[in-house]
Amino acid sequence: MRDVFHDELDEIGAGVAEMIRLVAVAMAKATDALLDADLARAEQVIEADVKVDDLRVELEDRAFQMIARQQPVATDLRVLITTLHLVADLERMGDLALHVAKIARLRFPDAAVPEEARDVIAQMGEVARSLVTKVGDVVEGRDVSLAQAIEAEDDSMDALRRKLFTLVLSPRWAHGTEAAIDMTLLGRYYERYADHAVAVARRTIFIVTGERPGPITNGLSPQR
Numbered sequence: 001m002r003d004v005f006h007d008e009l010d011e012i013g014a015g016v017a018e019m020i021r022l023v024a025v026a027m028a029k030a031t032d033a034l035l036d037a038d039l040a041r042a043e044q045v046i047e048a049d050v051k052v053d054d055l056r057v058e059l060e061d062r063a064f065q066m067i068a069r070q071q072p073v074a075t076d077l078r079v080l081i082t083t084l085h086l087v088a089d090l091e092r093m094g095d096l097a098l099h100v101a102k103i104a105r106l107r108f109p110d111a112a113v114p115e116e117a118r119d120v121i122a123q124m125g126e127v128a129r130s131l132v133t134k135v136g137d138v139v140e141g142r143d144v145s146l147a148q149a150i151e152a153e154d155d156s157m158d159a160l161r162r163k164l165f166t167l168v169l170s171p172r173w174a175h176g177t178e179a180a181i182d183m184t185l186l187g188r189y190y191e192r193y194a195d196h197a198v199a200v201a202r203r204t205i206f207i208v209t210g211e212r213p214g215p216i217t218n219g220l221s222p223q224r
Helices: 002-036 037-072 074-107 115-139 144-169 177-207
Strands: none
Touching: 002 037, 002 074, 002 115, 002 177, 037 074, 074 177, 115 144, 115 177, 144 177
């Protein structure tokens, strides 16, 4: 019976890995859609978001069923309960990539990102890519040391968001209120994507050690 239980636990782990892959692809495509005014790519992100949502529901259902049937304790129970929170973070990461893609679609056929902001947005996309790649490694390898290092990279995303604000608030900003709002929203979406990546890494630390890490320094709040 325990072998069956752990096989099911492994299958849930594989589902989590697939969610990570999907949200990584989503943000990469959404960033490309923004920078290249690529409507087809934006639509791909928007259409694919349902896969992330469905996978979250599936994994939650399986976890609840395992808790009800098997009545796990100790580490096994910790894994299942924490996974419920972890997949919620991943689903939100998918939603944030979706929001980025919707801005690209809204401004098509024009590019959503003014020329002077392109470099910052491209860097934010690269930090997002690096973070989610590391998160995949953390979850697959239960790598506590890498999980702890992810927060430092999240600080880079916060710095890029501040840089984007500086551009928007500059007297030299010549793109009007609409573009300023777009850039403000994009900065928020990328920052929150990074925050949820950090949360996934920190939940993995809890799965492995049974100890909750201290407060996240940049204050991941419960708002979505």
